Amino acid sequence: MALARVERLTFAYPESAPALRDVSLEVEPGEVVLLLGASGSGKSTLVRALAGLVPWFHGGRFEGRVEVAGRDTRNTRPTELAGTVATVFQDPEDQVVLGRVEAEVAFGLENVGTSPEAILPLVRRALAAVGIAGLGERSVTEISGGELQRVCLASALALEPELLLLDEPTSQLDAAGAEAFFELALGGDAGVVISEQRPANALRYADRVVFLEGGRIVLDAPREDALAWLAEHRPAWVEVETGLNAARAVGEVACSVEDVSFAYEAPVLNSVSLELRRGEVVALTGPNGSGKTTLAKLVAGLLEPKAGSVVRAGTAAMLLQDPGRYLVRERVDEEVALGSDLVRARAMLAAVGLAGSEARHPRDLSTGERERLALATVLVAEPYVLVLDEPTRGVDPERKHELASLLRAQTGGRATLVVTNDRAFARAVADREVSIVREREPALA
Amino acid sequence: MRPTAAAILLSGLAVTALVATRLWAVGVIAALLLAVCLRAGRRAKPYLWGTLWSAGFVFILWPLFQSRGYHVLWSGPSIPVFGPLDVTTEELRGAALNALRLAAVGLAFAAYALLLDHDRLLAAATARHSVLAAALATRLVPTFERDARGLVEALRGRGIAPEGLRGHAALLSPLVAGSLERGFSLAEAMESRGFGRAGRTRVPAAPWRPRDQAAVVTAVALVVVGVLWL
Amino acid sequence: MRSVFLIVLCASAGVAFATHASALALFLAAAALLAGAAAWLDGGPDSAKEIAVIATLAAAAAAGRVLLAPIPDVQPVTDLAVISGVALGLRAGIGVGATAAFVSNFFLGQGLWTPWQMLAWGGCGAAGALLAPLLRRRISLAVTCCILGFAYGFVLDLWNWYAFAPHTWASFIARQAAGLPFDIAHASGNLALALAAGPELRRMLERYGKRLKTEVVWA
Numbered sequence: 001m002a003l004a005r006v007e008r009l010t011f012a013y014p015e016s017a018p019a020l021r022d023v024s025l026e027v028e029p030g031e032v033v034l035l036l037g038a039s040g041s042g043k044s045t046l047v048r049a050l051a052g053l054v055p056w057f058h059g060g061r062f063e064g065r066v067e068v069a070g071r072d073t074r075n076t077r078p079t080e081l082a083g084t085v086a087t088v089f090q091d092p093e094d095q096v097v098l099g100r101v102e103a104e105v106a107f108g109l110e111n112v113g114t115s116p117e118a119i120l121p122l123v124r125r126a127l128a129a130v131g132i133a134g135l136g137e138r139s140v141t142e143i144s145g146g147e148l149q150r151v152c153l154a155s156a157l158a159l160e161p162e163l164l165l166l167d168e169p170t171s172q173l174d175a176a177g178a179e180a181f182f183e184l185a186l187g188g189d190a191g192v193v194i195s196e197q198r199p200a201n202a203l204r205y206a207d208r209v210v211f212l213e214g215g216r217i218v219l220d221a222p223r224e225d226a227l228a229w230l231a232e233h234r235p236a237w238v239e240v241e242t243g244l245n246a247a248r249a250v251g252e253v254a255c256s257v258e259d260v261s262f263a264y265e266a267p268v269l270n271s272v273s274l275e276l277r278r279g280e281v282v283a284l285t286g287p288n289g290s291g292k293t294t295l296a297k298l299v300a301g302l303l304e305p306k307a308g309s310v311v312r313a314g315t316a317a318m319l320l321q322d323p324g325r326y327l328v329r330e331r332v333d334e335e336v337a338l339g340s341d342l343v344r345a346r347a348m349l350a351a352v353g354l355a356g357s358e359a360r361h362p363r364d365l366s367t368g369e370r371e372r373l374a375l376a377t378v379l380v381a382e383p384y385v386l387v388l389d390e391p392t393r394g395v396d397p398e399r400k401h402e403l404a405s406l407l408r409a410q411t412g413g414r415a416t417l418v419v420t421n422d423r424a425f426a427r428a429v430a431d432r433e434v435s436i437v438r439e440r441e442p443a444l445a
Numbered sequence: 446m447r448p449t450a451a452a453i454l455l456s457g458l459a460v461t462a463l464v465a466t467r468l469w470a471v472g473v474i475a476a477l478l479l480a481v482c483l484r485a486g487r488r489a490k491p492y493l494w495g496t497l498w499s500a501g502f503v504f505i506l507w508p509l510f511q512s513r514g515y516h517v518l519w520s521g522p523s524i525p526v527f528g529p530l531d532v533t534t535e536e537l538r539g540a541a542l543n544a545l546r547l548a549a550v551g552l553a554f555a556a557y558a559l560l561l562d563h564d565r566l567l568a569a570a571t572a573r574h575s576v577l578a579a580a581l582a583t584r585l586v587p588t589f590e591r592d593a594r595g596l597v598e599a600l601r602g603r604g605i606a607p608e609g610l611r612g613h614a615a616l617l618s619p620l621v622a623g624s625l626e627r628g629f630s631l632a633e634a635m636e637s638r639g640f641g642r643a644g645r646t647r648v649p650a651a652p653w654r655p656r657d658q659a660a661v662v663t664a665v666a667l668v669v670v671g672v673l674w675l
Numbered sequence: 676m677r678s679v680f681l682i683v684l685c686a687s688a689g690v691a692f693a694t695h696a697s698a699l700a701l702f703l704a705a706a707a708l709l710a711g712a713a714a715w716l717d718g719g720p721d722s723a724k725e726i727a728v729i730a731t732l733a734a735a736a737a738a739g740r741v742l743l744a745p746i747p748d749v750q751p752v753t754d755l756a757v758i759s760g761v762a763l764g765l766r767a768g769i770g771v772g773a774t775a776a777f778v779s780n781f782f783l784g785q786g787l788w789t790p791w792q793m794l795a796w797g798g799c800g801a802a803g804a805l806l807a808p809l810l811r812r813r814i815s816l817a818v819t820c821c822i823l824g825f826a827y828g829f830v831l832d833l834w835n836w837y838a839f840a841p842h843t844w845a846s847f848i849a850r851q852a853a854g855l856p857f858d859i860a861h862a863s864g865n866l867a868l869a870l871a872a873g874p875e876l877r878r879m880l881e882r883y884g885k886r887l888k889t890e891v892v893w894a
Contacts, residue, residue: 014889051637057724059889074893082639094630097577099584106648111639116649141587155638302601318602325592325626326599328619330878339603361882363622377603387602463699491783499787503839506849543839546698551787558781575713578730578770582778585734586741593738614871617751618879621735625883628731635723 001070003029003191004050004163009064011045011054019045021215023064027163027191034202035195036230036237037212038396039368043195046212047167050193051087052078069162083112086156087165088185090394091172092148095155101127101143102136105155112159126158127151130184146177153185166194170201171394174288174421197396199237203227211237236397250431251278253313254415255299255385260308268294271308274434276385276415278313281407283430284419290436292419293321293389299417300387314384321390323374327362332373335362339381348380349373352406368399375406387417392425404429448561450657455553457664461671462549468538470671471545478552485559492559496551500544507540508532581631585624592623681710698838705790705834712773712797716766724887729767732759732880733774740779748857749864752776753799753827754820758873760803761810762880763887768800791834795827811877817869824862828854 004027012018020042027033027050035043048054052073055062066073069084086108089095098104105123114122127133130150135143140151149169156164166185170178178201186192186205196202203209209226211219211234219229231238257274261267268291276282276299286292297303298310300318317339320326329335332354336345349355352372357365362373371391378386388407392400400422407416407429420426426433455478462474482489509532596616600607607613635641688703732755739751752775760768776792802823803810810816829851836850 010894053633053637055889055891057633057636057889059891061892061894063894078636079639079642082637082642085637087634087637089630089634091627091630093588094627095634096584097581097631097635099580103648107640108638110646110648111642113642113644113646116646119646119648140584159638300602302598315604317604320595320599320602322595323599325623326596326619328596328600328616330875338605363626363882381604383604460699463702496787502853506846506853507841509849539841547787547839550698554787554789574717574726575770575774578726578733578774579777581726581730582733582737582774583781585730586738586778586782589734589738590742593742610867611871614868615875617735617739617868617872618875621732621755621876622879622883624731624735625728625880628727629724629883629886631731632723632727635727640723 002026003031004068004193005066006046006049007065007067009046009049009062009066011049011063012061013045014059016060018061019215020049023212023215023217025210025217025220027193029162029191030189032186032192032194032205032207034199034206034209035193035212036197036199036209038398039197040366041212042215043212044167045215047087047165047193047195049073050163051085051165052076052081053087079111082108083159084161085163085165086159086161087167088149088152088156088169090168092145092152095152096140096148099139099141101132101138101140101151104140104151105158108155108159122158122160123154126154129157129187130154131180146173146180149173149177149181150184153181157185157188161190164188164190164192166192168195168197168394171197175201197394199397234398236401250280251413254278255313255316256309256311257295257299258309258311260295260298260305260310262291262294262298262303262306269298269305272436273308274299276417278384278413278415280431281416281418281429283426283433284417284436285421285423285426285433286436288421292436295436296387296389296417296419299385312385315381316385316387317378317381317383318387319374319378319389319391321393323377324365324367324370327370327373330361331358332360332362332365333358335373336376336380339377344380345376348376351379352376353402367394368396371395371399375403382412383414385415385417387419389419390421391418392420392422400425401428447651447653447657450653450660451561452557454660454664455557457667459550459553461667462546462553464668465671466542468542468545471542471549475545475549475552478549478556481556482552482559489555489559492551492555496548496555499551500548503547504540504544507543508536585627588627589620589624593620596620596623681707681714684710697842701834701838702790705794709773709790709793712769716770722887725766725770728763728883728887729759729770729774732767732771733778736771736775737779737782740775741782743864744783746860746864748828748861750779750861751868752779752796753823753861753865754868754873755876756796756800757803757810757820757823757869758816758876758880760800760805761807761816762877763884765801765804768802768804769797770800772796772798772800788831791831795830798830799823799827811874813870813874816873816877817866820865820869820873821862824865825858828858828861832858 006023006025009020009023010018011020023046035046037043045054049066050068056077068081096104097107102123105126106119109119109122127136130153132147132150135147140148170181173181182201182205194202206223208222210217219226221229253275255276259271259273260269261271262269272295284292284296298305300316302318327335329338333342333345336348349358352375354369354372365373391403404425418429458474458478462471465471482493607616684703684707688700688707736752736755743749756768756772759771773793773796776796777789780789806819810819832850832854836847840846840850
């Protein structure tokens, strides 16, 4: 008997086109199913349908049937399903309710009516299972993002669910953190459904792969067959290491960083030098915490160096992480026109593929559309130096290729610096790569 | 000591200060609470300054606006509406009493804020929705501050610097919009974890230790003594 | 259980008033009012969304108040509470005002005035909800927030006077007069913020308000 069954589900959020069209899926107990698809393909909606959040939390038009552990979601609210189903979402900041780790993990157990004596032992066991047994007494604001996401995982595992749902759980984590996360999440015998845009890690653990496009399932196959299908039909999703881009002609120096040092409370950068020339794209890579973002902000002029100098030949613009959060106007075209004027704004919107969305409210856009909008807002002012900080976090592989092409095509007289952890993207977008290591000396690569 | 017990003890002290009419008793309570606050060290400074300011204000104004007593220490001019300005020992005593009362209550609150575990206390309270909203809001304040800094930085990255009151006020709406998006994700996570289901249980609280019981008894005793004798 | 607690509270308040223990009486009265309001708010439907929205807006108001703390009495709490009431209704308005007071006092450490601030700001939120149809335009909203700033100051000064000052007209006027510069700062701050951003905030909150009540269409 299947653990979860989705039968001919067609669902549309309120006042929107259908997000899922005629989707059918079965999950067996203990099976690991990986959902792949671009932003807007319906993967998150499908995950939420299995939790009952669609339709009860979001409202909308629901057609078809979803059954989990024998219960039909038409008659069962998500709060009733909790405990049988547990979900870990993308951003730990937006999942944690209470201030103390132990209390936070206990929250779910309390809600489902676990007997009081059993609560704390279950909490401690779950914390140990995810490797953070010592953090029980700590405040959630003191621990790192990776540790916080593990707290969320512990909260889910403590409920001993039959079905574990993971909605892009590693998008805020770096590569090592993501690997560790999957190891921990998939160790048990619950059925697991993972929705991901960066398949590299998750593919290793999946029993079955489902590929969604435009709300429909186009592939539902065991892993080996799925890998073959993807390699043939959607090669972008099976990351292949490409060679470096051919060298191109570059112009004079657009930005010169000389012997720069910077410290917050502790020193971050020590005597670093870097040169960016017009027309080139440089990837800045290195492990987390090595000072890449700090160096990027120094190049863009958002920070002043404590020692050394940064000289720019013209204006600079920087696109920070999670730019979709920082949109300020009520219309898409006004948002882009903020650094410029409406005419150039419209042209730029067309260039990033958002022509036709001028009148929409920026916060009504999907995540992928917001990223394109954010890119438009920094490109419109035609800066001499453009800096992007981790632009591919949470972005699907096809969109990454688009972004790489767009950045390379549009260089004009611009120098571009891209901070990224994503090796494949670095190779696709850059002319050369600069690496920061903990010794805080950049080495040209 | 368990936060609820400590909170009860502090309230007991504050209530006693408010009902007592003997100056020395109120003074002792205020001094006691001051000592407790000082245990928090440097952090106590802003709280102490605030209380000092309010209590001082009361002390200075009180004699001027009350005309009572016979032992005149200073006599000033008569002001229309306000009446004669004078300072008598009775008035000074009244001023000191009320100033010390205010100080005692202020210091009791300061002690609560400085030394007690806010989270645990909120967890102990029974009114569910309001308490959860308060606990959640407390947790969200640092997130909001971080989002605010991020927004200003993101705008600078686009070459836009908010200027003046209008410029900064215009940021409030998008900031709150971003927070509300977070809030909805949070609500979704809460529902997926069963919030709102009937039959909710609670983590068993630590048992009441003798210390905690003693604190409550002391608090009650103090109030009774204060009413009857002080 | 809770009703017993409330009755005891009201009884002690009555006794305290009768025996002229004014400060205590007012504290107890405030506590009773707040406990009653909390009980009323809790009686509503269990909604994670509502709590999350109230907590989010209260956090924003509290953070703003902490940020502007160096400028006495200028803060966004009044305006945010009022606009929450206008856009999202009575429970939201009261919830945001009272919770923001409680939470910001935790960070600023002015616990002594907390119950009164909770009542006063909760009242502002309620005013916003009750006057909602009149507050859709920039000027009327701004003027109302300005007036509420003075009302807030009046309530707080009133309690302050009743609890800790001799009960004479002279001292009452003195207390109100002493508070006047702060009240002016408060009201002007409210006015300025509402003029600069009032209707935008209201529109934005109404957009999210729509998502609070979801409707499922079955097919």
